[in-house]
Amino acid sequence: xxxxxxxTTLQTEATHQPLQRPARKPRPVAEFLSTYVFSKxxxxxxxxxxxxxxVWFLIGGLLALAVRWQIAWPxxxxxxxxxLFAQQGGQMAPEFYTMxxxxxATVMIFLVIIPILAGAFGNFLIPLMIGADDMAFPTxxxxxYWFMWPAFIAFGASxxxxxxxxxxxxxxxxTLSTNVASSPGAGWGQTLWLLGLTMVGVSSMLGSVNYMxxxxxxxxxxxxxxxxxxxxxxxxxxxxLQAFALPVxxxxxxxxxxxxxxxxxxxxxxxxxxxxxxxxxxxxxxLLWQHLFWFYSHPAVYIMILPAMGMVSDIMTCFAxxxxxxxxxxxxxxxxIAGLGFIVWGHHMFISGMNPALGITFMVxxxxxxxxxxxKTFNWLGxxxxxxxxxxxAMLFALSFVSMFIIGGLSGIFMAATPVDxxxxxxxxxxxxxHYVLFAGTAMGVWAGIYYWFPKMFGRTMxxxxxxxxxxxxxxxxxxTFFTMHILxxxxxxxxxxxxxxxxxxxxxxxxxAFMTWCAIGMVxxxxxxxxxxxxxxxxxxxxxxxxxxxxxxxxxxxxPPGHGNFDFQPVVYRGPYEYSVxxxxxxxxxxxxxxxxxxxxxxxxx
Amino acid sequence: xxxxSGIFWSLLFxxxxxxxxxxxxxxxxxxxxxxxxxxxxGKSIDGLFYFILALTGVVFVGTELAMFWFxxxxxxxxxxxxxxxxxxxxxxxxxxxxxPAATLLFLAIYQMNTWADVKMRxxxxxxxxxxxxxxxxxxxxxxxxxxxxxxxxDLFLVNDLHVPVDEDVLVQLKSMDVLHxxxxxxxxxKQDAVPGMKIPVWFKATETGQFxxxxxxxxxxxxxxxxxxxxxxxxxxxxxxxxxxxxxQESTQPEADPSEAVALAN
Numbered sequence: 018x019x020x021x022x023x024x025t026t027l028q029t030e031a032t033h034q035p036l037q038r039p040a041r042k043p044r045p046v047a048e049f050l051s052t053y054v055f056s057k058x059x060x061x062x063x064x065x066x067x068x069x070x071x072v073w074f075l076i077g078g079l080l081a082l083a084v085r086w087q088i089a090w091p092x093x094x095x096x097x098x099x100x101l102f103a104q105q106g107g108q109m110a111p112e113f114y115t116m117x118x119x120x121x122a123t124v125m126i127f128l129v130i131i132p133i134l135a136g137a138f139g140n141f142l143i144p145l146m147i148g149a150d151d152m153a154f155p156t157x158x159x160x161x162y163w164f165m166w167p168a169f170i171a172f173g174a175s176x177x178x179x180x181x182x183x184x185x186x187x188x189x190x191x192t193l194s195t196n197v198a199s200s201p202g203a204g205w206g207q208t209l210w211l212l213g214l215t216m217v218g219v220s221s222m223l224g225s226v227n228y229m230x231x232x233x234x235x236x237x238x239x240x241x242x243x244x245x246x247x248x249x250x251x252x253x254x255x256x257x258l259q260a261f262a263l264p265v266x267x268x269x270x271x272x273x274x275x276x277x278x279x280x281x282x283x284x285x286x287x288x289x290x291x292x293x294x295x296x297x298x299x300x301x302x303x304l305l306w307q308h309l310f311w312f313y314s315h316p317a318v319y320i321m322i323l324p325a326m327g328m329v330s331d332i333m334t335c336f337a338x339x340x341x342x343x344x345x346x347x348x349x350x351x352x353x354i355a356g357l358g359f360i361v362w363g364h365h366m367f368i369s370g371m372n373p374a375l376g377i378t379f380m381v382x383x384x385x386x387x388x389x390x391x392x393k394t395f396n397w398l399g400x401x402x403x404x405x406x407x408x409x410x411a412m413l414f415a416l417s418f419v420s421m422f423i424i425g426g427l428s429g430i431f432m433a434a435t436p437v438d439x440x441x442x443x444x445x446x447x448x449x450x451x452h453y454v455l456f457a458g459t460a461m462g463v464w465a466g467i468y469y470w471f472p473k474m475f476g477r478t479m480x481x482x483x484x485x486x487x488x489x490x491x492x493x494x495x496x497x498t499f500f501t502m503h504i505l506x507x508x509x510x511x512x513x514x515x516x517x518x519x520x521x522x523x524x525x526x527x528x529x530x531a532f533m534t535w536c537a538i539g540m541v542x543x544x545x546x547x548x549x550x551x552x553x554x555x556x557x558x559x560x561x562x563x564x565x566x567x568x569x570x571x572x573x574x575x576x577x578p579p580g581h582g583n584f585d586f587q588p589v590v591y592r593g594p595y596e597y598s599v600x601x602x603x604x605x606x607x608x609x610x611x612x613x614x615x616x617x618x619x620x621x622x623x624x
Numbered sequence: 625x626x627x628x629s630g631i632f633w634s635l636l637f638x639x640x641x642x643x644x645x646x647x648x649x650x651x652x653x654x655x656x657x658x659x660x661x662x663x664x665x666g667k668s669i670d671g672l673f674y675f676i677l678a679l680t681g682v683v684f685v686g687t688e689l690a691m692f693w694f695x696x697x698x699x700x701x702x703x704x705x706x707x708x709x710x711x712x713x714x715x716x717x718x719x720x721x722x723x724p725a726a727t728l729l730f731l732a733i734y735q736m737n738t739w740a741d742v743k744m745r746x747x748x749x750x751x752x753x754x755x756x757x758x759x760x761x762x763x764x765x766x767x768x769x770x771x772x773x774x775x776x777x778d779l780f781l782v783n784d785l786h787v788p789v790d791e792d793v794l795v796q797l798k799s800m801d802v803l804h805x806x807x808x809x810x811x812x813x814k815q816d817a818v819p820g821m822k823i824p825v826w827f828k829a830t831e832t833g834q835f836x837x838x839x840x841x842x843x844x845x846x847x848x849x850x851x852x853x854x855x856x857x858x859x860x861x862x863x864x865x866x867x868x869x870x871x872x873q874e875s876t877q878p879e880a881d882p883s884e885a886v887a888l889a890n
Contacts, residue, residue: 112845186842192819193802193844199759200844286820291801292759292844303803303818337698343712368805370818373743377736384732388725395720396712398690403708405700408633416633416695420640423687427680434676434731436669436738439814440658443805443840492636500644504651507658509809511840514848520836522659522809529656598707605706 055163057155058581062162063141064474067467069165070133077124078541082534083109084117085498089527089534091516111515112201115184118513119202120172122187123210126321127217128172130459132165134324135224135259138466139252141474143228145572145579146249148237148588153230161223164216171213175206183210186513188310191284191303195276198294211274218267221259228256237571239590243348244609246570246594247341250348251327254355258316258323261359266313269306276301307369311362319358321455322422323351325462326393329415331594332469333397335568336412337404338605340595343396350389350396357386367438376435383433390426394419405598405605409566410484414465417492418458425453428503443513446506452499464488464547471554472561476577479554483546490543497536501529569608570594630699634692641688645681659809662835662856664828666812668738679727742813746824751796752787755825757804757817760846762837766866779870783852788862789832795825805841808854816841829856 056062086095087109094107109117140158144151152158175182184202185194193199194207232245232253245253272283276297284306287299334341341347363371363379397419406412428450432438441447464487472478510523517523564573575584588610596607651657661670698707754765754773761782768777773796787793797806799817806825807814810833815825837852857865 110845111848115842115845115847184845190803190842193842196802199802289801289819302820304821338700338707340709340711342710343717346712346717368814369816370821370823373739376743377739380735380739381732384728385725387728388721391724392717392721394687395716398687398694399712399716401691401694401698403710404694404698405703405707406630406695406698407700408629413633416637416691420637420688420691423684424640424644427684430680430728430731431673431676434672434735436735436742437673437676439742440669440673440809440812442814443807489636496640496643500647504647504656507651508656509659509807509838511807511838513842516848519849520838520851522836522838525655529654598709600706600709 055159057151057159059140059144059152059155059158060474060579060583062158063137063139065162066132066136066140066165067474069169070129070137073124073128073169074133075544077121077129078544080117080121080124082537082541084114084121085530085534085537087114087117087515089531091518109515112184113181114515115186115200115513116181116202116206119184119186120176120182123172123183123213125455126187126317127214128165128169130321130455130463131217131221131317133463134321134459135221135228135252135255136162136165138248138324138328138463138470139224139228139255141470142248142572143231143252144235145473145575145583146246146570147232147235147240148571148584148590149231149235150582150584152227153235154227157223157227161220161227164220164223168213168216168220171209171216175209175213178205178209180204180206182206188314189273189306191273191276191301191306192289192291192296195273195284196289196291196294196296197277198292198296208274208277211270211277215267215270218263218270222263225256225259225263228252229260232256237588237590240571240609241590243345244590244593246327247330247344247347247351248324248327251323251325251351254351255320255323258320258355258358262313262316262320265309269309269313272309273306304366304369304371307366307371308362311365312359315362315365316355316358318451318454319354322459322462323354325418325459325466326351328466328469329418329462330397330400331568331570332411332415332465333400333419334595334597335469335566336407336409336415337401338407338597339400339404340593340597341396342399342402343392344593344595346392347396350392353389354386357382357389361386364433364438367435368442380433380435384430387426387430387433390422394423394426409468410479410481410488411465411469411566413485413488414461414468417488418461418465421453421457421461421495424500425450425458428453440509441506443511444506444508445502445510445512448512449499449502449506452502457495457499464491467551469566470572471551472565473572473575473577473579475555475558476561477554477556477558478561478565479558480550483550487543487546487550490546491540494536494540494543498533498540501533505529564608567604567606569596569606571609574608574610626701627699630695630701634695634699637688637695638692641685641692644688645685648677648681661810661812662829662831662833663811663813664830665738665742668741669812672735672738676731679731742827747792747794747826749792749794751824752793753785754796754798755785755806755817756798756800757806757839757843757850758800759802759844760839760850762806762850762852763800766869768870777870779866779873781869783837785837785852785854786862786865787829787854787856788859789829789856791859792826792828797823797825802843803841804839804843804850807838807840808835809838810835811854814840832856832858 092108095109180201182202183206184200197204275281276283280297282297282299282301284301284303285297285299289299330341361383364383367376468479468484518527561577563577571588590609591613598605599607756763764781764785766779767773768779797815797817799819804817811827813827833856835854837854839850
């Protein structure tokens with residue numbers, strides 16, 4: 018009620034900008050294409066990213082199930098998928114298995130997590146949360162989505178070329194990846210992989226320059242940098258990370274492409290023969306790729322978590338009805354993670370053959386990057402302390418982000434310790450670690466974001482009961498799948514083996530792996546609940562109104578869903594984003610647009 | 625009803641530390657734990673593992689319990705009056721920055737010596753054996769009777785590594801084709817083999833027995849079957865084995881032209 022009234026007063030005061038365009042001849046096909054397909058509206062582009070990435074999320078999840086099937090019951094007939102792909106009856110070939118985990122990681126990282134955070138949420142939220150009518154460069158923005166399509170096609174088509182999709186791991190280490198004879202997927206599959214990767218990079222770069230420009234130049238009057246919600250801070254710093262790190266990956270990708278197709282030898286030493294095939298003239302160094310790759314891909318780890326951290330901060334404050342504990346330390350720690358993130362890439366290479374003295378340097382910087390993460394965790398705990406916690410679905414996902422991020426953060430310390438890393442490197446311990454950060458962390462943050470901003474996206478709220486069922490089952494199955502990986506890693510169980518049970522050290526681990534696979538199947542099946550809830554609520558959910566959660570930030574002053582141009586009035590910002598439960602205020606939240614006299618009057622009335 | 629849902633969700637978050645600790649407590653009983661260590665340096669690696677486990681375990685249980693308690697106590701259905709209006713605390717920020725920073729720095733310095741022992745302080749000796757990884761086997765080359773690698777009397781074997789117990793062993797690790805990783809779980813050794821590089825690996829085994837050699841870096845479709853065995857045995861048994869293998873290899877060789885043999889060995 019109060020929101021609607023405050024915005025109507027503002028609307029009459031502010032210079033009203035007419036949004037209607039002069040009438041034109043109706044051209045339904047062109048209208049449809051420009052509104053929903055080649056749209057330059059940031060919200061439509063954001064939703065395009067969201068739907069595309071959710072489809073790939075499903076594909077990546079099914080790939081993961083196939084991987085889990087082989088680990089639990091090696092060489093047994095694969096249901097459904099076995100008939101489609103496997104060569105030996107229903108049984109999975111080992112080269113098919115290597116392709117599966119390579120493409121699972123590739124799809125999840127490059128086609129799901131990075132584009133869903135920056136592309137979907139970044140696009141949808143940045144202009145709305147800073148009070149802008151759109152992105153700074155709408156055409157670039159449209160291109161950033163459409164450059165994903167060559168990547169979708171390249172990665173998708175690679176499954177059907179001779180030899181199958183790329184199978185040298187998502188890290189694509191030479192000379193396995195550079196020599197076309199090294200494995201079946203090292204032919205066309207690998208070339209398409211590199212092309213797809215480059216296109217994802219172009220898309221990210223176009224998005225990144227746009228986000229930085231928009232956040233710096235297009236904030237509403239009164240929206241100072243230190244009044245930005247954490248989501249926007251996180252998106253901003255993520256964009257900076259991408260802008261600095263991506264060129265290195267692009268260059269490295271082109272070098273690998275040249276090694277494969279033009280006979281250069283950036284990554285192959287002299288006389289390197291793989292499977293009786295000499296690919297390049299040589300004179301190169303396989304470790305060079307690892308340095309270049311991780312110089313991008315370690316910052317990319319933070320590109321894959323920082324936006325989720327920002328979103329979770331906003332959601333937790335809203336449902337704890339409390340200001341964010343330590344706003345500035347939260348901003349500085351994101352910046353600290355981003356800065357340190359550029360000097361820790363070598364911790365992926367402790368046992369790679371890199372100079373061990375260099376390993377010590379990277380170990381120290383890696384230990385230090387745990388610090389800003391710890392500060393963030395303590396501040397989240399400080400945020401729920403003394404709050405009035407509402408257990409909505411979005412809040413439950415946000416809380417589980419924090420709870421799971423603690424596990425993912427702490428397990429990182431084991432790998433950061435170089436001597437321990439000697440034993441657990443490339444075992445299931447690291448698999449547990451990054452799934453706790455990326456799935457139990459980021460994916461939970463993404464779900465929190467979907468449940469929280471769904472009303473703004475579609476004007477309707479999702480079903481809370483089924484949302485909570487979705488949360489509960491995902492939470493249980495997820496921990497069943499991933500927590501057990503820690504103890505598997507403690508045995509030294511190596512990742513990427515099609516069958517490890519013929520080793521004396523690992524032969525007794527099959528029952529545990531079968532348990533994990535059952536949990537993974539349950540986890541994927543649970544998403545059916547989410548899919549039904551998502552699509553049903555889009556059309557039949559309860560009408561949300563502008564501000565269903567009584568939140569403070571600017572997007573909640575706009576209509577749900579906002580029209581082209583976002584705001585039906587010029588938003589003016591008077592305060593920070595987390596003014597919940599201000600003593601003396603008549604309601605428990607002061608929106609960023611509420612004029613200051615309301616708060617001052619309320620305070621004066623108390624004193 | 626609302627209060628019940630608050631209780632339910634707080635207890636779910638309480639289950640995280642409870643079941644988490646339980647998993648680690650029960651795992652060793654099912655032998656799902658660090659494999660038996662038979663190396664000299666392994667004790668300090670395992671010690672560091674346990675130290676970090678204890679440290680992170682305390683932080684894990686502490687933070688997760690705090691989270692449970694806040695959810696339990698500050699449930700909106702239970703709380704009277706508004707939420708506490710607080711923007712943060714400078715003192716707390718300083719405390720929870722300094723303490724983790726000091727702990728992490730201590731941890732960083734504390735482990736350096738072990739790392740240096742395993743990867744930097746190479747024993748002054750000539751290589752015991754050269755291990756050359758290739759798709760999908762471990763090729764071994766012992767120096768033969770003259771103790772020097774690269775001479776005509778070198779002994780060539782595949783996947784069957786023997787080393788003497790209680791002695792420094794120096795392995796010269798190479799790769800013929802792609803990346804591999806020489807992983808000896810029981811000896812707490814892992815080192816990537818890189819084409820174009822010669823990487824030294826050393827250890828001292830403290831117990832006799834037969835153990836796995838695993839490839840830990842993806843090397844192609846047959847990565848899973850790149851399996852070897854390492855036999856740790858007494859000096860006498862080792863010498864006897866070496867001599868037997870050497871005799872077997874010699875017996876299969878006709879009177880070779882020495883110059884040809886040199887070319888082959890190089």
